[in-house]
Amino acid sequence: MGSSMSIPSSASIREETRQTAVLSESGLVTRQYRRAEIPDERNSLRLRVRFGTDAGALVNGFPSKGGVYSLFCSPMELDFLGLDRFETALPSSDPAEEDALCxxxxxxxxxxxxxxxxxWGGPPLLKEKVRFIGVACPLEEKVRFIGVASQGGLWALETNLEDCSNRQLGRIQNARDMEEKCRQIERFGGTFYADPSECPLLDFKSPVPERAAIHVLFADDDASNQxxxxxxxxxxxxxxVTTVRDGKEALDFLLAAAEDKSQRxxxxxxxxxxxxxxxxFECARILRREFPYNTDYSNIPIVGMAYRNPxxxxxxxxxxxxxxxxxxLPIQERDLEQMLVRLVLRGRSRISLSGPSIEDAGRDASMMQEE
Incomplete structure (x- = not known):
């Protein structure tokens, strides 16, 4: 059983390029790739867990009967298997433990x-070959990792796919929340920016016009969430963005904004x-049903936040x-952006002054779960 793969010769690189071109024609990848030239010590495949350039990890199990079980696992599946989402691992020396993993x-x-x-010498269309980017990757394509710190500022790391594969940086994307992601970016040499506008990887000079015009009111008593x-x-x-600490402060701000025409x-x-x-809950109820708030804010999108799924x-x-x-909660960037696009930029608020019926609530619940 081979324990490592040597640095490919120019001939083998040409062959890998030919095979991955077939992958491109099949629609599994969109560009022609060639294999990253990874040093031997970083390219050992006899590992229980090996990361690539995307979230998840390649998991190998070596059963006592011989051979290998192999699967590219998501972060959730790594948790199910009881495997660390950030550390490579060798097979167990205990055959019973290895059989249990298998x-x-x-x-x-x-x-x-x-x-x-x-x-790894099998068919070129093997799914794991595509997802395990250490085998085939566009070497110079830029990869960026951004983590927003709860106490302010952000961590940023930019590299290319070759380095990302060599250092198995895809594990950064296995983080469950922003704090965990920040720790991983710091671990792999990221840079901290106390002022996010100073980060050269972010474009603060050319905001999307319609987004820059949107005013967001955010009410949460947790300063780190704010x-x-x-x-x-x-x-x-x-x-x-305006932040307040509770529903009462939100109502006070909204009343002042309604009375002062110069305030947005x-x-x-x-x-x-x-x-x-x-x-x-009480703040939303007042906004929808009580004067004078319901004259100005009866149809404004209101998004509830909680750690439990309602x-x-x-x-x-x-x-x-x-x-x-x-x-x-905790807030994830993708969820936040989707909510703003759906409720504000597309103007798709589903709430009326009288509130939804139970039938509407069930329909909306299903739609939320799908989204």
Whole structure:
């Protein structure tokens, strides 16, 4: 059973280029690639866990009967297998433990191969060959990792795919939250910017015009959530952000904005549902139903935020309060952007003054789960 792969010769590089061109024609990749020339010590394939340039990891199990079970696993599947999402690992010296791992990855769809040589010398369309970018990659393409720190500022790292493969930087994307991602970026030599506008990897000079015009009101008593939200919104091009600590402060701000015509009203409101003084449910109810707020804000999109998914319990309470959507905490950039695009930029608020019926609540719950 082969334990490593040597640095490819020019002939083997040409062959790899030919094979990956076939992959491109099949639609699995969009460009012609050639193999990254990785030093021997970084290219050992006899590992239990090996990372590439994308989230997840290649997991190998070496059963006592011989051969190898191999599967590219997502971060969630790594958790299921009890494997570290950030550290490479060698096979266990205990055959029983290794057989137990093999049994679990077989449940996820792992395929058995007689040897590592047969695995990596197999058909060029092998799925793992495409996803495990150490085998085929465009060497000079830029890769960026950005982590927004909860206490302000951000961590940034830019490299190319060859280095990303060599150092297995795809593991950075295995982070569950921004703090974990920041720690990994720091670990691999990222740079910290106390002022995000000083980061050369971000474009603060050319915001999307319609995004720059959107005013966001964000209510949360957690200062770290406020900081993360402001940094993420700024990064996404939503530069007009007002933060308050509870529902009462949100109502005071909204009343002042309605009375002072020179003050810009928010276009969307994010409310934590578990704030002191006044929680997000009560604040949303007042905005939808009580004078004078319902004359100015009856149709404004209101997004509730919580660590629990309301679709699993008390969903009627969310819609009865007049919530337009749900954003899980801790905030993830992709979720935040999708919510803003759906409710503001597309103008798709689903809430009316009278509030949705139970039937509407069920329909919207299904739509939220799909999104």
């Amino acid at each position: 049994a679990k990855i077989r449940l996820l769809g792992a395929e058995w191969w007689p040897s590592l040589d047969s695995l 900081t993360v939200a402001r940094n993420l919104l700024t990064h996404l091009g939503f530069s007009q 009203k928010p276009d969307i409101i994010f409310l934590d549902t578990e704030m002191p003084v006044m929680d997000g 679709m699993l319990e008390n969903r009627e309470r969310w819609f009865a309060a007049g919530m337009s959507g749900f954003l899980p």
